[in-house]
Amino acid sequence: MKILIAEDDAMIRNLIADTLTAAGHAVTAAxxxxxxxxxxASETFEAAVLDVMLPGKDGLALCQELRKTQEIPIILLTALGALDDKRAGFDIGADDYMTKPFLPEELLFRLQAVARRYRKAALPVLSLGGVTIDxxxxxVKQADQTIRLPRKEFELLYQLASFPGRVFSRDELIERIWGIDFEGDDRTIDVHVxxxxxxxxxxxxEILTVRGLGYRLEVR
Structure with a gap:
């Protein structure tokens, strides 16, 4: 994968770059x-690792920029572990979140896991837990039964099933499924779930509630 790293700490930046390069990935560091x-603005990447606390422009703003043009795995790094920081990251479309200090090998494993979800999400037909979603x-087919869901229910299920294990905030789900012009409230998501x-x-x-953050789908 071609991976963007944005990290102002030279030691951490080099450690991440060395680990990802040794695993066969192409790294561009900022x-x-x-x-x-x-x-x-000038290149296309296949994944990104962004430090939240950056000079010039923070990692949350960079995540938003990437989400406008590139549907790629994004992991945020920060020294802060507060729930509000995690919520902010998930709200703007981050896939995962790691708090410093961390093991670079764990970052590699998480990045590869998220990338597998993206490859799976590109498939028009998903199969998990004995259910096929076309x-x-x-x-939707379960055993010998064909289920025709209302459109928004189907799209919500497909979105969650495309990235099993990933937390989606209510705001992100509304934007992806109902659109940014949706004028209802986020309890709509709760009803559909x-x-x-x-x-x-x-x-x-099963679709799990992640308190204070949103929802994720887990295969039993």
Missing amino acids: RTGSEASRLI KTSYL KRLRERFLDAGF
């Missing part, structure tokens, strides 16, 4: 947020 922003026909849970009580997956 020392400031402004430098990373210029790279985002984006081309908007049909409740309906999906009731429909798939016996499936091999």
